[in-house]
Amino acid sequence: MKRIKRIKRIIAVGIDVSKDKLDVSIYDGKNHITKIYTNKEEGIENLIRDSKEASKKIIDSELHFVMEATGTYHTKVLFTLTNNNYPVYVLNPLISKRYSEEQLRRTSTDKIASKLLAEYAYSSISSHLLGIQNERYNILVSSKFDKSNEDRLNLKILLRTLEGLKKTKTRILNQLEALNQYPDQLGIDAIKSLKSILEEIDKEIKNLENKISEIVKKEENRNLYEKLKTIPGIGDRAASAIIAYFGSFSSFDSPKQAPSYAGLTPLIKKSGKSVGAKEIYHISKIGSPYLRQILFMASLSAARYNDQCHILYERLLKEGKAKKLIYVAISCKLLRQTFGIIKNGRVYDPNFGLMDVEKGNNSNNNDNESIKDNKVNIPFPKNPCLYNPLINKQGTSRCVAGF
Numbered sequence: 001m002k003r004i005k006r007i008k009r010i011i012a013v014g015i016d017v018s019k020d021k022l023d024v025s026i027y028d029g030k031n032h033i034t035k036i037y038t039n040k041e042e043g044i045e046n047l048i049r050d051s052k053e054a055s056k057k058i059i060d061s062e063l064h065f066v067m068e069a070t071g072t073y074h075t076k077v078l079f080t081l082t083n084n085n086y087p088v089y090v091l092n093p094l095i096s097k098r099y100s101e102e103q104l105r106r107t108s109t110d111k112i113a114s115k116l117l118a119e120y121a122y123s124s125i126s127s128h129l130l131g132i133q134n135e136r137y138n139i140l141v142s143s144k145f146d147k148s149n150e151d152r153l154n155l156k157i158l159l160r161t162l163e164g165l166k167k168t169k170t171r172i173l174n175q176l177e178a179l180n181q182y183p184d185q186l187g188i189d190a191i192k193s194l195k196s197i198l199e200e201i202d203k204e205i206k207n208l209e210n211k212i213s214e215i216v217k218k219e220e221n222r223n224l225y226e227k228l229k230t231i232p233g234i235g236d237r238a239a240s241a242i243i244a245y246f247g248s249f250s251s252f253d254s255p256k257q258a259p260s261y262a263g264l265t266p267l268i269k270k271s272g273k274s275v276g277a278k279e280i281y282h283i284s285k286i287g288s289p290y291l292r293q294i295l296f297m298a299s300l301s302a303a304r305y306n307d308q309c310h311i312l313y314e315r316l317l318k319e320g321k322a323k324k325l326i327y328v329a330i331s332c333k334l335l336r337q338t339f340g341i342i343k344n345g346r347v348y349d350p351n352f353g354l355m356d357v358e359k360g361n362n363s364n365n366n367d368n369e370s371i372k373d374n375k376v377n378i379p380f381p382k383n384p385c386l387y388n389p390l391i392n393k394q395g396t397s398r399c400v401a402g403f
Contacts (some may be wrong), residue, residue: 008062010125014052014117015067016110021267023110028061029126034111039073044080066140067122068093082145085366089121089143092287093264096120099136138257139398151152155215155244160290162208169201178298216240224248227341230348233302233309233334241294242338245287249342258335262295263287264328284326300331307350309333313350 009028016023019039024047026033033054037043055061055386065081066089067074074090081088097121100108124136171195179194181188216225221243228239245262252258263285285292291332302309309330341348 004269008060008129009058010122011049011051011055011058011061011063012118012120012125014114014121015047015065015068015074016113016117017077018110019073021110022077024112025111025114025118026051027115027122028054028058029122032115032118034114041076041078041080044077045233047077048081048086053285062091062200063087064121065124066091066117068096069129070118078145085157088145089140090145091117091120091143093141093283095139115225129259135260138254139249139260141252141253143261145253151215151218152219152247155212155240158215158245159241162212163290164203165201166206167210169198169205170200172201189292212240216243218280225345227345228338229335231302231337231341232306232348232350233284233298233300235301235336238294238298246338246342249339252339255336255339258339259332261287262291262331262335264292264295264332264335268299295325295331295334299327300335302334303327304332306334306337308337310361 013181014025014027014028017039022037022039022043024035026035033050035047035050037047051063051065055063064087064092067078069090069092078088078090096113096116100113100116103116103119120136121140124134124140127134128137162195168365176191176198178192215221217240224240224247228234228242229236233241245317246252246258249258252261264287266283283292299309305311305312305325312330312333316329317323337348
């Protein structure tokens with residue numbers, strides 16, 4: 001007789017983080033236990049203790065912690081939980097905001113926010129364990145943090161700091177150009193000051209670039225870095241950013257998840273039934289703006305030098321699509337290419353799948369970069385409705401649209 005595999009029970013712990021306190025909701029699918037802890041070592045230890053106690057009351061239960069990214073305030077509790085080997089998910093605040101809107105929650109407090117985070121994690125993971133396709137789970141699992149992410153987190157900080165310094169340098173250069181329009185003696189002291197600042201900025205830029213190079217060329221990252229650089233359009237900057245945000249794609253099961261994580265998947269809004277009512281398409285922007293900027297810049301080069309991206313560019317251009325939207329589609333294409341070579345452990349092959357691309361048909365059906373009505377049409381799940389055990393009760397047909 002075939003044994004039925006027992007499904008683990010999920011206990012989701014939602015944590016709303018602020019500078020001094022943690023609003024926490026421990027949720028088992030039926031009841032919420034809400035408490036407030038200090039955002040200090042003692043408070044975090046008490047949080048772990050109480051979560052363990054809740055878990056002991058349910059047989060075969062598993063704790064999952066979820067919180068929003070809050071700049072730096074969440075890092076202490078994040079690393080403490082990770083060091084204790086708990087699964088921890090760090091969501092973009094936009095995701096939880098949209099989930100709140102889906103649940104028609106109009107009131108927003110720290111306590112309610114922690115409940116929403118717990119419900120989001122519980123419904124996503126429970127649906128996945130039941131074998132139900134779940135776009136929310138894809139987003140959740142892609143935000144999972146583990147110890148190997150420490151180098152990647154440091155790399156993100158360095159990359160964003162470098163980007164900030166470069167913008168500051170550009171601003172100062174513009175100021176110098178303006179000051180040079182004055183007669184000789186006017187503004188001379190200001191010019192000397194700005195030039196002195198520029199020298200220091202150049203030194204720090206070089207210093208940051210060296211530190212970034214050290215991280216990406218570590219033994220665990222070097223192989224990824226070298227493979228990524230074989231893709232036409234992916235340079236040093238883009239390869240470093242992909243390692244920082246995606247690593248080895250270990251948290252991603254499908255190439256479709258990568259554009260979703262980067263905030264490149266579309267949102268569709270349609271209002272009214274009157275003649276002329278239009279559907280409004282735009283990308284979700286759920287992920288990092290810095291990552292999208294890097295990918296967009298890489299797509300400009302890929303459209304020229306990456307054979308598959310160039311064919312895609314020409315095809316969509318002939319269809320009359322807007323260039324900006326074509327470059328978004330190419331950014332998604334680049335992400336799928338990086339996913340493919342990293343997951344398969346191979347370098348870029350310019351001929352792989354090229355025949356299908358030339359026909360406008362990808363054999364893996366992963367491209368779907370066709371753009372409808374001048375908008376990027378990146379694929380949604382076949383059933384855009386996500387199963388949510390909190391909503392789909394007693395045969396009700398209400399469903400929640402995916403991101």
